[in-house]
Amino acid sequence: MSQIELRDVAIEYRKPKSDESFVAIRGINLSIDKGSFVTIVGSSGCGKSTLLLAIAGLIPRARGSIRVDGRDVAGPGRDRAMVFQEASLLPWRSVHGNVRFGLELQRWSRDNVDQRVAHFIGMVGLGQFADYHPHQLSGGMRQRVNIARALAVDPDVLLLDEPFAALDAQTREVMGNELLHIWEHDKKTALFVTHAIDEAIFLGDKVVVMGKDPGRIKDVVEIDLPRPRTTAMLDSAAFVAYRRTLRDYIAADMQSLQMIEDAA
Amino acid sequence: MTRWFENHQALLSGCISFAVIVLVWQLTVDLGLVKAFFISSPSLVAVEFWRQLMSGELSTNVAVSLSEFACGLGLALVVGTGLGVLASWSRTLEYILEPFIWLGYAFPIIAIYPLFIAWLGLGEPTIIAIAFIFAVTPLYANTLSGIKNADADLIRAARSFGARRRDLFLKIALPGSVPILVAGLRLAVGRALTGVVAGELFGAAAGLGYSIAYYGDKLKTTAMMVSMVLVMIFGVILTQLLSLLEAATDSWRTGPGRS
Numbered sequence: 001m002s003q004i005e006l007r008d009v010a011i012e013y014r015k016p017k018s019d020e021s022f023v024a025i026r027g028i029n030l031s032i033d034k035g036s037f038v039t040i041v042g043s044s045g046c047g048k049s050t051l052l053l054a055i056a057g058l059i060p061r062a063r064g065s066i067r068v069d070g071r072d073v074a075g076p077g078r079d080r081a082m083v084f085q086e087a088s089l090l091p092w093r094s095v096h097g098n099v100r101f102g103l104e105l106q107r108w109s110r111d112n113v114d115q116r117v118a119h120f121i122g123m124v125g126l127g128q129f130a131d132y133h134p135h136q137l138s139g140g141m142r143q144r145v146n147i148a149r150a151l152a153v154d155p156d157v158l159l160l161d162e163p164f165a166a167l168d169a170q171t172r173e174v175m176g177n178e179l180l181h182i183w184e185h186d187k188k189t190a191l192f193v194t195h196a197i198d199e200a201i202f203l204g205d206k207v208v209v210m211g212k213d214p215g216r217i218k219d220v221v222e223i224d225l226p227r228p229r230t231t232a233m234l235d236s237a238a239f240v241a242y243r244r245t246l247r248d249y250i251a252a253d254m255q256s257l258q259m260i261e262d263a264a
Numbered sequence: 265m266t267r268w269f270e271n272h273q274a275l276l277s278g279c280i281s282f283a284v285i286v287l288v289w290q291l292t293v294d295l296g297l298v299k300a301f302f303i304s305s306p307s308l309v310a311v312e313f314w315r316q317l318m319s320g321e322l323s324t325n326v327a328v329s330l331s332e333f334a335c336g337l338g339l340a341l342v343v344g345t346g347l348g349v350l351a352s353w354s355r356t357l358e359y360i361l362e363p364f365i366w367l368g369y370a371f372p373i374i375a376i377y378p379l380f381i382a383w384l385g386l387g388e389p390t391i392i393a394i395a396f397i398f399a400v401t402p403l404y405a406n407t408l409s410g411i412k413n414a415d416a417d418l419i420r421a422a423r424s425f426g427a428r429r430r431d432l433f434l435k436i437a438l439p440g441s442v443p444i445l446v447a448g449l450r451l452a453v454g455r456a457l458t459g460v461v462a463g464e465l466f467g468a469a470a471g472l473g474y475s476i477a478y479y480g481d482k483l484k485t486t487a488m489m490v491s492m493v494l495v496m497i498f499g500v501i502l503t504q505l506l507s508l509l510e511a512a513t514d515s516w517r518t519g520p521g522r523s
């Protein structure tokens with residue numbers, strides 16, 4: 001059963017210093033099943049963040065409809081929580097305070113809040129660091145806090161915008177594994193943006209491939225690999241085949257970019 | 265013991281350089297290099313200090329200046345931060361106040377002092393008004409810019425969790441602008457002190473600035489120096505208090521601790 005439904009969605013931005021608008025994405029049709037893990041790949045600037053922000057209800061759309069569980073998305077809601085790329089933790093709050101932040105904003109009853117916060121901090125493996133402040137944590141730890149903050153408000157849909165983009169390759173792999181581990185626990189619907197092809201295949205049930213000029217969906221690739229996913233699969237024939245398909249899609253984008261640059 | 269030295273190195277070095285200055289000052293006069301008439305001397309100042317303390321003159325001057333300082337700064341704190349918050353909500357108000365802020369920074373306010381005397385008379389209300397005007401500019405400007413420059417990424421993250429306007433103000437803009445608010449307060453304290461002393465120099469019936477001007481007219485260098493040194497001491501004490509405040513509001517930077 002599909003939980004998120006996008007029909008003919010277009011998002012426009014105002015161009016800087018003019019009244020003209022710029023079409024960031026258009027003609028987006030997408031259905032996402034409840035409990036599935038969907039990844040979105042595409043080269044930089046093709047509108048991945050824009051798409052996610054629109055589903056989060058943080059930016060208005062120029063046309064089309066976005067529905068989550070049949071309800072029209074008109075703004076942020078308790079059914080969705082977002083994990084941002086970086087720098088979205090409050091520097092003056094501890095890990096505990098940051099995870100508590102979402103619960104405070106959603107006016108959760110104070111009774112069990114601190115227990116709940118502690119539970120989710122433990123879940124992302126930061127039990128020892130509850131009293132640390134963001135600047136005292138590594139990039140990977142900060143993203144764990146971000147994830148804990150989103151999970152703590154118990155959303156139906158988890159929206160993740162390149163959460164591991166700033167991390168080194170090893171940390172990234174570990175974090176991906178842990179995220180899957182957590183996800184397999186309660187199977188919240190997850191929408192995960194990345195520009196790393198391997199990450200998209202490794203994590204996803206489906207990979208949505210986006211292209212640009214204008215931002216659009218080029219294809220949706222079903223990833224038929226068994227779960228739980230393991231690092232050994234990275235070298236399997238199926239994985240290599242998926243990698244090749246996706247790389248061709250993205251390379252086409254890069255070529256068109258090259259042509260624009262050559263022409264200029 | 266070595267730890268103690270490391271922790272208090274700044275304080276210790278400050279005391280030493282202060283002691284050296286006092287010593288050189290005393291020696292310059294004792295050795296007859298400069299006449300005491302021009303620069304007095306630490307021992308003369310100490311004796312005169314005692315005389316003013318005993319006669320009650322000193323406590324009167326200190327009390328008057330301090331109360332004027334406190335009133336001027338307090339008023340500026342309420343009005344400056346209040347207007348800063350309001351202006352962060354209303355573009356119109358911000359634009360209306362903008363020219364005054366430019367004036368406040370660029371215009372030598374003391375030049376309109378005679379007007380204040382005409383309106384408020386010679387004395388405390390005028391001094392308080394001057395201190396207020398001196399101090400209000402940085403408080404207003406820093407409050408406004410602190411709140412307006414709230415981190416856009418944090419605001420977006422908060423909105424994604426359903427933050428309302430009030431949440432954005434109380435949980436993001438306000439705590440995020442604490443460092444710049446404290447910086448504004450630091451400027452305001454210095455400017456308020458300058459305002460009080462300058463105001464008293466030009467016309468008052470009591471206060472440290474008044475005492476400086478009074479003895480200055482009579483060419484009583486030593487008596488004048490007592491009030492000057494007191495003003496300096498206040499400056500140092502206030503700066504130290506602000507450093508403590510800065511450390512307290514900034515503690516999350518320096519050590520673990522729950523929000």
Ligand SMILES: Nc1ncnc2c1ncn2[C@@H]1O[C@H](COP(=O)(O)OP(=O)(O)O)[C@@H](O)[C@H]1O
Binds near residue numbers: 014024044215
């Ligand atoms: N706030 C904005 N104002 C104007 N243009 C924007 C804004 N945000 C993004 N864009 C433009 O929209 C396009 C898509 O951006 P984005 O969704 O961030 O891409 P991605 O996340 O795939 O890198 C880019 O060309 C970008 O310049």
Ligand SMILES: [Mg+2]
Binds near residue numbers: 048049162
């Ligand atoms: Mg992006």
